[in-house]
């Protein structure tokens with residue numbers, strides 16, 4: 084069976100999805116897509132079936148991180164067929180990146196929203212997220228990991244509203260130590276509280292750099308902020324992921340970090 088064939092797929096909706104995890108961050112560049120990708124890979128290695136929905140309009144980077152760039156989403160009788168990123172078909176991916184002819188187009192999409200046409204930008208997003216929920220043939224999944232756009236904007240609201248009716252929904256909030264200090268994550272946690280979205284926990288990413296030569300860990304920014312904030316907000320702190328050059332390289336090359344680099348510094352934090 085061709086990996087992207089319609090064969091054996093259930094009708095397109097989220098009925099067969101057991102858990103939905105939204106990955107949120109207060110701002111871009113803190114490692115939200117990285118955590119989404121590695122979470123999916125770690126769950127896959129535990130024998131789970133995982134779907135990834137990448138609705139980060141500002142930078143749909145997951146196809147690149149999973150070496151699925153340039154693959155096409157097909158239409159079949161049951162709806163859109165997500166792209167399977169592995170031979171075993173245990174990770175399926177739907178990304179706005181697959182719908183853009185040119186990877187740079189994402190930046191153009193953001194334009195109208197930033198420069199006045201707020202309604203236009205948001206309307207497009209809301210329609211898109213609804214369509215991803217209703218028209219994608221996800222089939223049976225243990226987890227659907229959703230990589231959201233950064234911030235606490237209308238896009239988050241639309242995402243929560245579109246997904247909430249479809250089962251247990253929880254949020255993983257990703258921060259870096261310095262993002263904590265400017266209050267981005269605080270706003271993110273307030274958003275979760277206001278919308279009644281369950282917070283699974285806070286992850287602090289880029290927490291220190293473990294030198295591959297002498298194994299000394301240097302706190303490049305600051306440390307402990309994520310944990311402090313989680314405590315203040317009364318939500319679980321799930322751990323810190325160090326800066327790891329091998330992880331950066333794996334993501335750039337679309338490799339399976341969890342499988343290939345078990346001795347790497349970020350490995351134990353991510354598994």
Ligand code: ADP
Nearest residue numbers: 111112113114115116117325326327330331334
């Ligand atoms: P976001 O989705 O929040 O915009 P990304 O996941 O795209 O951020 O990460 C931004 C960049 O930082 C990427 O190039 C990624 O490879 C790198 N990166 C993220 N987390 C780590 C880490 N713990 N160690 C090394 N590089 C990382």
